[in-house]
Amino acid sequence: MFAVTRVVLHGIIEDLSHTTYSQCGDADEAYDHLQSFEFVFILHLMKEVLGRTKTLSQALHKKPQNILNAIELVASTKVSLNDYKNNGWDSLLAEVTYFCHRHLIETPNMSAPYTSPRYRPHKKDIHVTFEHYYRVDLFTCTLDKQLHELNSRFNEHAMELLALSSSLVSKEINVDKICLLVEKYYPEDFTEQEMIHLRYQLGIFSVEKTKNTKLSGASTISELCKSLVETQKRETYYLVDRVVWLILTLPVSIATTERGLSAMKIFKNHLRNKVADEYLTNSLVIHIENEIAEKFDSESIID
Incomplete structure (x- = not known):
């Protein structure tokens, strides 16, 4: 690829009959960079x-x-x-x-x-x-x-959260780890009595999981959530189900939000001279309201 690119750039520089002086200048500059040790070093490092x-x-x-x-x-x-x-x-x-x-x-x-081959040398060089x-x-x-x-x-907190969460889909559920997960990261989602009852519910669930092929076959949190619904165990183990749903919100709250903010940042950078923050906020609210309205309309049609 490197040799082919070099031949193409050299051809653009030499062929003045089919290229403009500006194109020849750009190709000549690119060719010089391509032939530099720094470019090759960065290319191999990447x-x-x-x-x-x-x-x-x-x-x-x-x-x-x-x-x-x-x-x-x-x-x-x-x-x-x-x-x-x-x-x-x-x-x-x-x-x-x-x-x-x-x-x-x-x-x-x-x-x-x-x-530097591109800039004037400084005293500190x-x-x-x-x-x-x-x-x-x-x-x-x-x-x-x-x-x-x-x-x-x-970071350490995210890794610990993921490690504790993985205990739900391991061969043997570690009740202490799941309880620690709830106490440390979701204290507002469970009452004190629910935290106590969760430990007993996890103990029974771990026993039934080894006997139920659908529950034991779940290798991810999302598969475990589906298996709880399919086996109609969701209401029986409602506290376990709540823990599963809280863990499932992690990808939504982290990855999806970051992608949305990145997309908004690109949009605002491109049109920052024409679109004000207030207009963007109002447009976003209207868009969300339309999405909710369409969802309810579709659900009503299905019903």
Whole structure:
């Protein structure tokens, strides 16, 4: 892909009969960047980072989630990125250097003072070598940001919440973990008497789960919720059902909300000079009211 892209750009630069001077200038600038050591270094670094996070990203985008597997995958991804940060510099530099030699791209002297090929050199540049720039400012900084992103999105509280939740779909239900989950994260959704009764209800439910194939076959929280409805056990184990529904709101309250806010941010950035906040708020309220009205109309038709 790299060689083909380089040939295409070179063809645009040389073929003045079918291109404008502006297009030739853009192609020439892109060709210079493509032929730089910094571009090749960032390209290989992106490949390594995306390769180590691709499995996690694909797993988290799946609708049916195995919480315990997701937790283990997040932890494994963190370990992989941290290990590459501590031990991957030499292999990355060797790979980039070999690639540059093969494509006749000039490689800098890593012990020489760093000077940017795109900007005028500053006085502080003489105190920074090329190795420091590429290793610290690019390599280490990029991996630190990736680890920080994972740690912020999957902090200790979120990981503990997911770990406690996974006990409901494990082979043997850990009653203490579920009760701790309710006491710690959902104290306002259960009265003191309901918390006491929940422990006994979980004990009976764990016994029946081992004997009921539909209940024991549930590998995710959503499947457990469906099996409670299909087996008509939802009313019997109403406290367990409530815990399941509270856990199911996690993806809605986290992922869906973030996607909605991101979409709104894009919309406002694109039309920020034409659309005011008040208009956006009113439009959003009207849209929600219309959605609710359509839902009730459809339900009335079905009835």
